[in-house]
Amino acid sequence: KAGVTQTPRYLIKTRGQQVTLSCSPISGHRSVSWYQQTPGQGLQFLFEYFSETQRNKGNFPGRFSGRQFSNSRSEMNVSTLELGDSALYLCASSRDTNEKLFFGSGTQLSVL
């Protein structure tokens, strides 16, 4: 069974640009969560989607948004990039909201 797939693996952007990250969950998993990981703050929750609905959102500004498609694939968008947005963005899927999370390899975003 294929794992969680995230693309792209690496991204380099400049301040003010926007970026879209993609996540394909494990087959049969309907919940997709996004996390930001930085050395100083650790793993911080961004949002969770289940059946195309955002169920919960973390404490991030509105520049961070996401969506989920009918096939459970999810995208995350960050607009007007700031230097502080440089981080590893991790997507995780689970069968349902309260099930175990399985992480993808992440997208390493560098904002210059």
Place this chain on the structure above:
Amino acid sequence: QKEVEQNSGPLSVPEGAIASLNCTYSDRGSQSFFWYRQYSGKSPELIMSIYSNGDKEDGRFTAQLNKASQYVSLLIRDSQPSDSATYLCAVRPGSGGSNYKLTFGKGTLLTVNP
């Protein structure tokens, strides 16, 4: 703000020893507890889950949960150099409401010395 606290380490143990990793959490209503292992440059990998008070064993790993003390731990027996990684404790609130997010501690760096 629901918190999950871990000693950042590094925790250094000799090969073959028992490594003990600890985690405390602030939300008394938490119901699900997980330990993830993260190698440098890699994504977190689930190694243990525990939902009830007591011990749960899986191979060389034992998770221990004490809800009254709001404490969860991970023991690694016969530690191997390949166990060297950051161990993340994660806690999920109880059911009800809309707070489904899994909250992570910042992790404990474990180094197993040959």
